[in-house]
Amino acid sequence: MTLRTADLHPGDIHDEQICYDLSRTQIVQYAGASGDYNPLHTDDPAARHRGFPGVFAHGMLTMAMTGTMLTNWVGDGRLTKFGARFVSQVWPGDTVTARATVREVRSEAGRSLVDLDLETVNEAGSVVLTGYATARID
Amino acid sequence: MMAEDEFPIEAGHIMLFARAIGDPNPIYYDPGYAKSTEPGTVIAPPTFIQASRHFSEGGGARPIPGERWHGSGMQPTGSNSPESPTGDELPAGAAGRMHAEQHFEFHKPLVPGMVLHHVSIPGKEWEREGRRGGTLRFTENITEFYDQQNQLVITTRGVVVRTSVTTSSGTENQ
Numbered sequence: 001m002t003l004r005t006a007d008l009h010p011g012d013i014h015d016e017q018i019c020y021d022l023s024r025t026q027i028v029q030y031a032g033a034s035g036d037y038n039p040l041h042t043d044d045p046a047a048r049h050r051g052f053p054g055v056f057a058h059g060m061l062t063m064a065m066t067g068t069m070l071t072n073w074v075g076d077g078r079l080t081k082f083g084a085r086f087v088s089q090v091w092p093g094d095t096v097t098a099r100a101t102v103r104e105v106r107s108e109a110g111r112s113l114v115d116l117d118l119e120t121v122n123e124a125g126s127v128v129l130t131g132y133a134t135a136r137i138d
Numbered sequence: 139m140m141a142e143d144e145f146p147i148e149a150g151h152i153m154l155f156a157r158a159i160g161d162p163n164p165i166y167y168d169p170g171y172a173k174s175t176e177p178g179t180v181i182a183p184p185t186f187i188q189a190s191r192h193f194s195e196g197g198g199a200r201p202i203p204g205e206r207w208h209g210s211g212m213q214p215t216g217s218n219s220p221e222s223p224t225g226d227e228l229p230a231g232a233a234g235r236m237h238a239e240q241h242f243e244f245h246k247p248l249v250p251g252m253v254l255h256h257v258s259i260p261g262k263e264w265e266r267e268g269r270r271g272g273t274l275r276f277t278e279n280i281t282e283f284y285d286q287q288n289q290l291v292i293t294t295r296g297v298v299v300r301t302s303v304t305t306s307s308g309t310e311n312q
Contacts, residue, residue, distance in 0.1 A: 002176070018160070019160055026158065026160060029154075029157065029158035030158040032158065033151070033155040033157070033158035033159075033189060034155070034191060034192075035188075035189055035190075035191035035192035035193075035199055036188070036199055037199060037200045037201065037209070038198070038199070039207075039208060039209030039210065042209070043209040043210050045210040045214040046208070046209045046210045046214050046215075048214070049210070049214035049215060058237075059236075059237045059240070060185060060188050060237065060240065061158075061159065063185055064159035064161075064184075064185040064188075065160060065161075067159075067183060067185050068159060068160070068163075068183070070184070071161075071163065071184065075176065076163070076165050076176060076181060077176060077177040077181055077247050078176075079184055079242075079244055080243065080244055081241075081243050081244070082184050082185075082241075082242045082244070083239070083240065083242065084239065084240055085238065085239045086236075086237060086238060086239070086240075
């Protein structure tokens, strides 16, 4: 399950489809679990009133799903850093894929680490999130 | 710096959060399975600390009984208050503000039974011109979460951006 230094090389790519046909219900689930009930994410009339076609996912839901790609790949409890910039919205119905590219494999204070660049895209290939992560490896 | 509310890390809350992000990994709900993993216990998903929102002052994140809420009821502009919701006035924390970035540094696994307290550290503030006119004001907030033994568990850095004027389309909101 864990990654090994010898198996990782700069430029290596790992990706995973992190949601298929995103439901409004899942966005509501995320609102409830996270405590962020911003109507832009949960309330179509309010979102439309503010000029949007309707509700859209919390940036943090996209980041959380990108995190699932990471933990499925690097293993549980292995991340030391994880950051994201929210580039564009994820809408109900979107199918989203998260991709990690190995930037560097290094050691620091006796630990082996991998630095990753992240890019999460929708079904049209448009980037919705960019970011980075660092994980402990064996 | 100032200490604020406590965030109790609860197994059921972790399970609900994992369901909400669509992650079926049993390490988030099955203690028997979790024993066989490297952490050896149920842990929280990497971004679970965001759910500390439930334990902080409302700040527009959830309806509060008797107070005007900025989601729809009879009108799309606001509900929950006997005063009639009018116009486009929105409370601070509603539209015009978006979550631009989020960063985490993990120091210790986040596990059920922890009760976190936190310290907020003011971050940088900066401005730039928006692509559709108006000024974008960025504010950074850094928060350190500590467990009962005062050990640092996680450091978070969030960046929020506010627009000074309403842009022609709201596509920059998150």
